[in-house]
Amino acid sequence: MQLNNLTQGDYSLSQAYYQLSLPLDLSCRIPENDPVRLLSIFVDDMDLEDLYKTYSHNTWENRADPRRLLKILLYAYMNHIYSSRAIETACRRDINFMFLLEGRSAPTYSTISRFRTRHFGPCAQSIMAKTASFLCRIGAACYVKPSLHNLKHLRRELYQIKQKQGIVFVHGHGHHKSELQRIIEKVEAAVSKMKEYNHKIFLCAGRNSYSKTDHDATFMRLKEDAMLNGQLKPAYNIQHALDSDYIAWVSISPKPTDTTTLIPTLKEMQEHLGFKYKKAVADAGYESEENYLFLEQNDQLSFIKPSNYEISKTRKYRTDISRRENMQYNSETDSYTCKNGRKLTKQYERKVRSKTGYVSVKTIYQCDDCHDCPYKTKCIRGNNCKTPWEDRKKLLQVSKLFEKKRREDLERILSDEGCQLRLNRSIQAEGSFAVTKEDMAFRRYLCRGKKNVLAESILVAIACDLSKLNFKIQSKRCGRHLHPMTRAA
DSSP states (O other), X not given: OOHHHHTTSOGGGGOSOOOOOOOOOXXXXXXTTOHHHHHHHHHHTSOOHHHHHTSSTTGGGGSOOHHHHHHHHHHHHHTTOOOHHHHHXXXXXXXXXXXXXXXXXXXXXXXXXXXXXXXXXXXXXXXXXXXXXXXXXXXXXXXXXXXXXXXXXXXXHHHHXXXXXXXXXXXXXXXXXXXXXXXXXXXXXXXXXXXXXXXXXXXXXTOSOOOSSOTTOEEEEOSOOTTSSOOEEEEOEEEEEEXXXXXXXXXXXXXXXXXXXXXXHHHHHHHHHSXXXXXXXXXXGGOOHHHXXXXXXXXXXXXXXXXXXXXXXXXXXXTXXXXXXXSEEETTTTEEEOTTSOEEEEEEEEXXXXXXXXXXXXXXXXXXXXXXXXXXXXXXXXXOOSSOGGGOOOEEEEOHHHHHHHHHHHHHHTSHHHHHHHHHHHHHHXXXXXXXXXXXXXXSOSSOSHHHHHHHHHHHHHHHHHHHHHHHHHTTOTTOOSOOOOOOO
């Protein structure tokens, strides 16, 4: 052993064998799924214009590259290394840090410290925003809802990285996929799934469900429930417009509620019949502000039963102090007075858009103080409010236009003419479905698709009308249009 050489500090002089010094390819010593590769790809693809602007006149060219320093700093924090001196030591000894340096010399601790405070600090928020945007684009985060456009854009960027780095994809058993290939496969699966979801949303067309065997049908709760568990079945919402016990028109809708079917039915009748009925009679399921306004603008009188008509006649409804109907309204001050004598004043107005696109205006009223009110427990309802009970105040949402139209309609249905029309609606409209289901024993459609179901419904309606006509001819009741009112003595 050459002991004299040990005291000189250069221990390489004591080695017996020497070889030519060549740059090592460290990438072959690092696993393909190592997070250091993901970090390198991520930072290489990042726009660091703000970071480079912190340097004056490209002074970094003679020093460590800011992009390379960012890689080192991020990887150090990923491995719980925070000290600048510890990071310098890791750059000299750790092969993963050497891989990030790309053959360059390790930066000093002072360089790392200056980079962290003087250069990374001013643009830290912008780099954080770019990181969050990247995570959202690949679907790893949910800050924003991913779209098909964003996924395709991300896929295109990933393929550009693949082409730039010359990565070859492998398949089959015995092959180890690269991290980039795994990410691209996940993005491809997300694009395929997003296309599938968009197709299903297109088939729903504003509905909450559709049948896989009949895309036009919607799952609805029917009266026929053999299992008595409220099961849903694919069905259509059939509308009958009657005149003198005859089915004058048939319309079909995939939506389970009747509220949105009145306007399309009346428009179809006017378009195909060439005339319009001056009076429209319907039950409570058709009441809405939009329907009231349409009938008024179409020069038709509405005889629609209010949805609260039956319950408003009960004692429980009339004694409920929480309801707006049981409070005193002052039109001059535009305020309500509760049972305790406190006023609910107007706060603001907000617009509400329905599923059909109709915009209604609701006025918000609020009580000034409900702190020590003895009726608070009976007046304020709801247990899911995040506001503490002692801070909660009474709120009212009132659609003034809707209430006005409801009052006008209520006056009409309470008149003698309105009572007779409501009676005949109950007999004729409900009777038409009873005849088709029970007398004609038609309870299942033999075809699929909205067009075919409508055609079959029209066949049933015409057959029902002919049977009704024959019955009226034989009983000599052809001239009777309305059933008379029978009043108790």
